[in-house]
Amino acid sequence: MRKALLVFVSAVVAATGAPAAVAVPHGSVVDPPTRNYGCWDRWGDKHLSPAMKSEDPMCWQAYRENANAMWDWNGLYREDVGGKHREAIPDGQLCSGGRTHDGRYAALDLVGEWRAAYRNNLFTMNAYDSARHGADYYHVYITEQGFDPLSESLGWDDLELVKKVGSKPPAENTRFTVDAGERSGRHIVYTIWQASHMDQSYYLCSDVVFTGAK
Template sequence: MRSHKSDQSGGRPRSTVRQSLRVLVLLFAMVAGTLPWTGAAQAHGTIINPASRAYQCWKTWGNQHTNPAMQQQDPMCWRAFQANPDTMWNWMSQLRDGLGGQYEARTPDGQLCSNALSRNDAVNQPGAWKATTVGRSFTVQLYDQASHGADYFRVYVTKPGFNPATQKVGWGNLDLITTTGRYAPAQNISFNVSVSGRTGSHVLFVIWRASHLDQTYMWCSDINIT
């Protein structure tokens, strides 16, 4: 019978080491199988220009989210990170399934910016959100990691007199300004909008109906119209 040889340092036999490694690999696979899957089905996108609230916070502070300067320099992002950092880390996954186009009926006033997702409620809160300066006509840009395309986008802007520093966004605060056609799958999609008749601080609200499934995304982007 062939004996098991130990290594030169007097450690365990090689067959024992190999068996231990197989056990570790099996245990890792079992643990991995219990973790939530966050693959392509959840990897979508957001409006990157004018930046949606969660994306703006992630882009500005993602690499320094523990920086105490955020509390003074960008208080709304600081509050959002305190409430739930996952809102920013998963800026590409603000979706709901199966709405069937019933956006107003199934999205309460004051919850539009979070797409009625309680985990993202921080982005519903009024305050001094950082705004993108735009003219009365500008281009909206979507970045979609998974290139699912769009059945359409519906684009709204807050009515004259709305104050994003003190008011949550509700359906009665919005005017529909654009409904687009379909877009083929692509990572980058852009379209033009006009917000004539308004100046100063407003909120741009965008609904994206993705093409591959009945998946709906909603976001708020803060804008300063000049």
């Protein structure tokens, strides 16, 4: 499926008049899906459907705020951060990478009932790297137990670093196991992917409901 993503997007643009400003592909976390990848995956070929408003209201507002955030789901990054992620990304703007690309991804910061993926507490993450940038590292954070993504804006102090993955060579898919510990219920998994081809940092929010099972 992943190899056909650009072909699919091009077909959607041609067939539906969707925004044509699709950047050269980079990558993202596709499992568990990030907010904008999930919206694109579920609604990309039916983004004008009125059903989205009731079935997936967070995607509905995101498409209307800036549909290019979904078409360019694999371009949510900042450059030249120098590893100073906390300094670069303010509280309340973690899911948009600090409103990167002139605020294109701002709608991803909105608090609400984003569609969440159900996962066991020991789960496999898949980082899709279509440009084969490779990685200097991946840092995976998960919200602390007690944080409520339905009513609270995400800040750095709400997160616990649960996984560090070192250098990875260029590959279309990079998979690794993450342990959510004793968490249960709804959480945000926050991934920082530091690409290795240049100082390019990706900031990625995935909504997950942990079952408690391993």
